[in-house]
Amino acid sequence: MTAVTSGNMSTARTASREQILLAEAHGATNYAPLPVVLASGEGAWVTDVDGNRYLDALAGYSALNFGHRHPVLTEVAHRQLDTLTLTARAFHNDRLPAFQRDLAELTGTETVLPMNTGAEAVETAVKVSRAWGYRVKGVAPGRARIVVAGGNFHGRTTTVVSFSDDDSARDGFGPFTPGFDRVPYGDIGALAAAITDDTVAVLLEPVQGEAGVIIPPEGYLRAVREVTASRGVLFVCDEIQAGLGRCGATRCSELDDVTADLYTFGKALGGGIVPVSAVAGRRDVLGVLRPGEHGSTFGGNPFAAAVGSAVCGLLATGEYQGAARELGAHLGAGLRSLPGVTAVRGIGLWFGVDVDPAIGGDDVEAGRAVCVELARRGVLAKETHGVTVRLSPPLVVTRSDLDVLVDTLGEVLRDLTRG
Structure with missing residues (x-):
């Protein structure tokens, strides 16, 4: 199963390009965001200005524990x-x-x-x-x-x-x-x-x-x-x-x-x-x-x-605490089965996944390369410290959503390793 999206970042349409150019023209460069321009969200999913849907696997660094627009x-x-x-x-x-x-x-x-x-x-x-x-x-x-x-x-x-x-x-x-x-x-x-x-x-x-x-x-x-x-x-x-x-x-x-x-x-x-x-x-x-x-x-x-x-x-x-434990166990098992992963650290519904440093090549660090490719395929995550991909999906995520996350990450790792 793969994330549902009607397009991808490499063929972003005019609306996204215009918004990104506007941000670059007037915004301070204290962030280096992925080239995704989000416009709406519900639960664990968000949609960009071009109509592409993404699974939010970051949840605002836990600020969106209850998902978008609970x-x-x-x-x-x-x-x-x-x-x-x-x-x-x-x-x-x-x-x-x-x-x-x-x-x-x-x-x-x-x-x-x-x-x-x-x-x-x-x-x-x-x-x-x-x-x-x-x-x-x-x-x-x-x-x-x-x-x-x-x-x-x-x-x-x-x-x-x-x-x-x-x-x-x-x-x-x-x-x-x-x-x-x-x-x-x-x-x-x-x-x-x-x-x-x-x-x-x-x-x-x-x-x-x-x-x-x-x-x-x-x-x-x-x-x-x-x-x-x-x-x-x-x-x-x-x-x-x-x-x-x-x-x-x-x-x-x-x-x-x-x-x-x-x-x-x-x-x-x-x-x-x-x-x-x-x-x-x-x-x-x-x-x-x-x-x-x-x-x-x-x-x-x-x-x-x-x-x-x-x-x-x-x-x-106690519902959300229990969901974090149950869903975290499910996600952890999936992550630990993936190729190209050198370490998985997790607690509740919060994971740091270290990937093979060679994936990034000379131009970009491995974690960033993985997150860029995940976004192209409809999953949003964030890298840290070079080789780590951070995952903290909303606590309202479903098991099938997490299967999308694991499957998509597996595809990305396999493709980047072959590439």
Whole structure:
């Protein structure tokens, strides 16, 4: 079975070409998108301006966990548009309290601080951790440090890229924010050794998505929790991509029976409709913030809060977490049977597939070559770190959709290897 499409990118018609030229004429080149111009979507499928259909196997890096235009979420959004969309946080609004309650109950936390984007949530967690270190732990002013992991991806703001080891995110953007100590991901010994009296937090992803869906060794998160608790250090778990169903649980860290002090959530929290993020965790930790010290014009707006509550309602049933586990097992079995694949890493409905580096040739890296050819045949995916193809289809995808994905990827790998 192959993906359904009425044409292909090599013979793109006028509408696509015009849109791409317009983007190149007036858009900043901070992305290098595949030459596909999408115009509509429903569930796990999207359609471009020329009428070609594609299986969305990326789902906005988990922002579209519930697929495109989920009827429950769009109905809530339409209804809220007719009442109130934005108020300054100088006032209360009637949607925010319910959202904060719903997210706290869903994630087993006490307090919720809403923001907009994932990077904002991480920046917020950094500020909160430092304030906690000074006001509660007693770290001397200006000396707070946070331990992070190599290969991390927490966003692209100046402070966040300060502790990244991704040259493409860092080169040319210094000077960088001090106060971070980077250790190898998965190495509990190195992490424990990096903690000093000035350490206020350890910030980690339970699974590293941008790095290629890197899953830590068994017991690593539990060991991190034990070390941080014993040393009087906060554990901040970044679940922006991994959480809210993607890994087969509401919190990916649940799978290791771990409870962090703070969590960052985002992406799927906005239901693919509006940017919504939040820091959630212990009341005594988030409680260190004082009025006026941190805020956001749009964070906690009633439109976002209404959508966020609806997302919490969908996840409260457990249906989507279960789908991620079941469908992920099906997809994983298919991926591991393909030729030209050197490694498959997966958890829930989230996979990093390493392909033979020779596939790309001299002109393009292997992962990019595979993704370009997948798109020509009606499947959308994204490469990372040269040889890895990332797959994170919506949790509403069907088994037959996944068969399309596996079959198409197999055809691409066979054809590129022969070529």
